Amino acid sequence: MQWETVIGLEIHAQLATHSKIFSGASTAYGAEPNTQACLVSLGYPGVLPVLNREVVVMAARFGMAIGANVSQRSVFARKNYFYPDLPKGYQISQLELPIVEGGHIDIVLEDGTEKRINLTRAHLEEDAGKSMHENMEGQTGIDLNRAGTPLLEIVSEPELSSAKEAVAYMRRIHQLVRYIGISDGNMQEGSFRCDANVSVRPVAQAELGTRAELKNLNSFRFIEKAINLEVERQIELIEDGGKVVQETRLYDSDRDETRSMRSKEEANDYRYFPDPDLLPVVLDDEFLQAARESLPELPQAKAQRFMSEYSLKAADVELLTAARATADYFEAVTAEIDDPKMAANWVSGELSAALNRDNLEIEVSKIDAASLAGLLKRIQDNTISGKIAKDVFAAMWEEGGDADSIIDSKGLKQITDTGALETIVDQVIADNPDQVEQFRAGKEKVLGFLVGQIMKASQGKANPGQVNQILRTKLST
Amino acid sequence: MTRQRQTIAELSRLFQSGAVSSRELTEASLKRIAEHDSELNSFINVTQEEARVAADTADKLLASGKAGPLTGVPMAHKDIFCTRNITTTCGSRMLENFVSPYDATVVARLAEAGMVSVGKTNMDEFAMGSSNETSYFGAVKNPWDQERSPGGSSGGSAAAVAAGLVPMATGTDTGGSVRQPAALCGITGFKPTYGRISRFGMIAYASSLDQAGVLGLTAEDVALVMQAIAGFDARDSTCSAEPVPDYVAGLEASVSGKTIGVPKEYFEAGLDAGYAEAVHSALDVYQQMGADIREVSLPNLSLAVPAYYVVSPAEASSNLSRFDGIRFGHRAEGMTDLESLYKLTRKEGFGDEVKRRIMTGTYVLSAGYYDAYYLKAQKVRQLISNDMARCFEDVDILAGPTTPTPAFRIGEKVDDPIQMYLNDIYTVSVNLAGLPGVSIPCGLVDGLPAGLQLVGPHFAEQNVLNFAHLFQKETDWHLRVPGEGVS
Incomplete structure (x- = not known):
């Protein structure tokens, strides 16, 4: 039955x-x-x-x-x-x-x-x-x-x-x-x-x-x-x-x-x-x-607004609006950096993972919304790469302090100086003749390996966009 | 002191003139208690040492000129009011050794006013009774005739005041427990509007009916005490925020041209003929003062006692559940499990009348009986309330006998609960409607006091006391002393 x-x-x-x-x-x-x-x-x-x-x-x-x-x-x-x-x-x-x-x-x-x-x-x-x-x-x-x-x-x-x-x-x-x-x-x-x-x-x-x-x-x-x-x-x-x-x-x-x-x-x-x-x-x-007026925006209304106002997908919004404090945090970050997608990714990515790991509520997060926004601004202005930002985030989480001082003290500032980048690129080309040969023979995939070597040599600080551009120019000549 | 009974108003004047000290008066009160109370049994606990300390404090206040009209006057509390550091038994074995960690609002306000409490008075167990025979501490005797009951449940307070042991005592009135003993003991007993005095610290019997009251010698004394205890208290949600008028100032107002309603049902079967005569004579006194006497009708009066004896036990059955032997009060020995702890404790701790009402109350609230009893009784209560309200559209005050008969013999009704309950016929409807009422002495029937009950609309305390006071200016029934004539 x-x-x-x-x-x-x-x-x-x-x-x-x-x-x-x-x-x-x-x-x-x-x-x-x-x-x-x-x-x-x-x-x-x-x-x-x-x-x-x-x-x-x-x-x-x-x-x-x-x-x-x-x-x-x-x-x-x-x-x-x-x-x-x-x-x-x-x-x-x-x-x-x-x-x-x-x-x-x-x-x-x-x-x-x-x-x-x-x-x-x-x-x-x-x-x-x-x-x-x-x-x-x-x-x-x-x-x-x-x-x-x-x-x-x-x-x-x-x-x-x-x-x-x-x-x-x-x-x-x-x-x-x-x-x-x-x-x-x-x-x-x-x-x-x-x-x-x-x-x-x-x-x-x-x-x-x-x-x-x-x-x-x-x-x-x-x-x-x-x-x-x-x-x-x-x-x-x-x-x-x-x-x-x-x-x-x-x-x-x-x-x-x-x-x-x-x-x-x-x-x-x-x-x-x-x-x-x-x-x-x-x-x-x-x-x-008075009771009616004291009501905050309710979860479903908030989710709708996040989708329309920030052009976020339903799946992203679900996590961001699960708790009011999370939504408030997200909105505080995006207000600072004017990039809802980036704010959403970081709040539901790195931040959520760290909170879960330490079993903390967002209200007592070790990194507050202003500090996270401070970090993300450094990605936006190319001071650091997204990858380095994750390291800075980890340092902020563990040791406290704001993004700028950590970037400074650890010397994580992205290398955007073309001259400095060219030196590294030249060195990598010189050290990897076989791969350079393969690339020139038409094996595009090898480029990734070379970029990786350059990033490694720069301790991750090289601006990946610039590196790509310089490398291609040099290999094509 | 040649006179044995003096009013608060008189004592206050004596204090002001320095003729007597609070300490002297307190000692005199303690002495009279020592002399007479082994017979009367009106006190459960006499607190000599505390009384002396309070009297000395009052004397300092009197000397410094900071005294109020109640400062230094001895009094007693019904043992239902919680008192810090002094046992509060509620007339029950259950609370024989219970010491409250706090003072009831009434106790605190009277202490604040400088009154000197000499002890706690005897009462029917948990205020359930109309004869004071249900007290675990033994029956109280009526000073007018020690074979007779002083009434109840505030019988100890009434007997103590009537016998001149104290000029005033507090009481509580759920179905007549202040007015009925006042009538049977020939004194003045006042129950204000429900909500006029805080119930905080008053051990609950039936919460929707319970109201503190005053037993004294005159309406003027009642007014003085009411002034100190009436008024809002944030610790009791049912306590009214209605402003408290000047009760004393209202006492002398003329009643000429005012209308007294006399419910015809009060004079039907059951009322003692001599008692009826006393009440009629009292009404004549008012007529001579220029008041208009008019017959009115309370068509649902006969339903008042049955409704009361459904509502009050229902609430009592719940209110008394907290006495379970776990946190305070009596705990039985020899329990084997939780259930036996409850059963033995409550079996030993409560007397028969309390058990009867707990069982009745449990029954009327039970699934399948609730509508037929509790709900119906609440409807009757509303009808009675409406009847009263209708009367007050035409009259200023209702008047009639307080009880059907003068004091009955101890043992006469104790085995017949229905007969005992019918003694409350004129008083319970006033509680059901939540109205203010007073009983004042209005005559003697075969040498025993009869009471005139006056009932006013909600919060018309001033009116009720005004009527009572003017009667006492014209008559001397309130001055009659047991066995001695006029004091």
Whole structure:
């Protein structure tokens, strides 16, 4: 039988605020356990939540960026369940009236076509703390630093039909939240993670199959693997005459399998009700207008502009607009040197390679846009060749400093003095009589060898264009 | 001091004249507590040393001429308000040894105003009760008749003020917990508009209904205290930014030509005949002052108690989830796993009434029951609110009995929750609508106090206190002292 996969994702994006969603405690990652747990984070008797305005601004920006309806009235609700890392015994979330409803994201499929994925909603909620089982001598430790961290839960419609589509969708959301500055998207630190609802059905069957929910997938690779494993498991199960049960499953990356966490029967009745400690969030037109105006150019619009304004190809633009910081960097360089093609080549070539090698984000690149532009200008004015520029780039990367001082101190300035070049050319012609003979006999290819020898003798500093010209003149006489 | 009960206003004048010091008065209060409270049980914790330090500080302020109208006056806090360095038990075993690391806004503001807290008063466990019998620390006795209940949940505060142990005590009112005990103990109990006083540091029972209040001897004293505690607090999202008027200045306004609405439903079945008579006499007093008395209707009144006992347990079931034995409060011994830690801790830590409301609340919020109970109760709440709002289109204030009967006997209703809940019939609708209300003494029925409840529109605290004050200028019911006649 032919099977079809249906996937919906619930992405949790941690919002990039300095303080928590309902208190002034810091959200900084990596502090000693419970040092960022104020009385609100601890759920102390008598303390009350006070909404951090910034999270509302961020959620509104997200809603606008995906073309969704940003609700002028949304309501926080309590989701009740007991767990040691949930200090109040309830999580403050949104249920019936979320802040963002609808919206869509376009993803590019493997064959290059676009597919529109609709979103159900996005709502604000607080994160729970962390239970720690390691080095606790058989006990469980509770770290409430993360409790109360603001999250935007982004829920898609079940419109993704493969693990690859799920990953493409997640990447788009990841790109977007970083673009609009509402999340750092750091997956290692858990700032961006997702749950996947996965089901299968025979092709052409209208009714959805029973779904399993895969919890806490925190890397693009794991999402793809976990979904594929789950799809295989479900198909195999059904083909063997079994039935998929609605349950929550955990992906174990070490054993490369998904396994059951709890069934629907064991699921909590969360007893949601509107949180009486918080007023409904009412957004007036002025607020919405300000949020709209604070939106930067979005990735797809930027890509379009790069293609038309800089005459770049779609493939080049993809990398340049993947992150806002990369695009800004590129634009800063090209503004200086007035050569989009050259700027694009260097940003997606040498620079990207160096960043990847050192595992750095472009925001903290060892060579900033102005410095790179300074280097590229030296290619443009023939001070150095493109090849030497790569060496200068490497030196700038490793040792710091600007292009000019490195060119100077290392004596890398291109030799353009005709007299000096002629001397080298003469020497090479004298040293390679056989090759000269072959060239004169009509073997054009030998010219490359001779040029190479000249460049070598000049330690790469000879201007290749001039060398070619002088060599040809001399060989033809 | 020959008189046992003195108002804040009187004490303030004594301080100004130098006739008495805060320290002397505080010692007198502590002495009366020592003499009488072993019987009354109105205090859970008497904080002598802290009180003496605060009194001495107040005396310095009084000497330097920087004192305000509340400086140096002894008082007590209901043990639901978090107090730094002093236990806050909420009347529960769960918090028997709980020490809050911070002061509630109400506590901080009254300390700032120079008041001297002598301790924390007894209360129904987590404010769930109308008789003070659900306290882990034992029932409080009514100073008028120690066989009887002082009401609840602020029963300790009411009894302490009635017995002259302190001139004022704080309370909280979720369904009548300030007004009902004030009525049963023959004192003045005021609950302002929801949102008028910060709930920060007030341990939550039902967040959408909880409101701090004041139990004192007169409306004038209430006005003085309200001036210090009312107003915006950024730590409570539901606290109003509405400006706070001068409550004392508004006390003397004439009520001539103003209209009092009397809900006819208040006088239907269930109201004690003698009590009804006391209320009618009180209305006559207003009529003599030139107020117009008019009958009004609250058609949904009979739904108030059922709606209240759905909404409040629902919120309570969630609010009390944080008491899980993990971070603070009671933790049971002998747990074998996480689930047994929760179960044993909550089984031991909570009393029956709290468990009853947690179970009720959990039930009404459960999948499949939410619409039939919680959602319907919220709709009823809106209807009751609308009824009240409609009345205020025609009248300035509503008046009626605070409770159906005077103080009942301890043990009389404790085994019959429905009977106990019906004691709240006149008070809960005021919380459901979030309105300001006061109970003032308006007579004696078989030697026991009866209360007149006055209710105003949102943020009409000034109006309510004005009506109460003028009544107290004309009558002496608020001066009656348990067993001794007029003080």
